[in-house]
Amino acid sequence: MYSSTFIFAKKQFDDEFYSLDKTIAEIARNIDGYLGEETWENPATGLVSNVYYWASLQALEKLIHDPVHRQAKAAQAKWLNGYKVVIAQVKDIYGDERLGIISG
Numbered sequence: 001m002y003s004s005t006f007i008f009a010k011k012q013f014d015d016e017f018y019s020l021d022k023t024i025a026e027i028a029r030n031i032d033g034y035l036g037e038e039t040w041e042n043p044a045t046g047l048v049s050n051v052y053y054w055a056s057l058q059a060l061e062k063l064i065h066d067p068v069h070r071q072a073k074a075a076q077a078k079w080l081n082g083y084k085v086v087i088a089q090v091k092d093i094y095g096d097e098r099l100g101i102i103s104g
Contacts, residue, residue: 001035001090002054004063008076008083009047017079020072027066028052033059036100053090060087 028034035053042049054060063069076083 001093002057002060003086003088003090004052004054004060005086005088006050006052006083007047007086009045009081011079011081013079016075020068020075023068024063024066024072027068028063031059031062033062057089 025037028037033055035055037053038051040049040051041047052060052063
């Protein structure tokens, strides 16, 4: 299992941003190997973190190479005050079912 974490600082979002964001989320959810996602915001720093979980690196790469994803990446400076992406291989996820544990 892999996770891709997109951490960013907001600038100004417009209709184009919201449209691309919605489309990318739909594309991700329809990729075979998509396992789930979580979003976190830190009120102290204003940073937002979107974490996507994938069954394989190949599934994640389908999103990375998607034309809509590339379009958003090329335009990110209009909407963000910086970003970083962390791609990690997940060794294990465990806990109880109340938080919707994702298994790969």
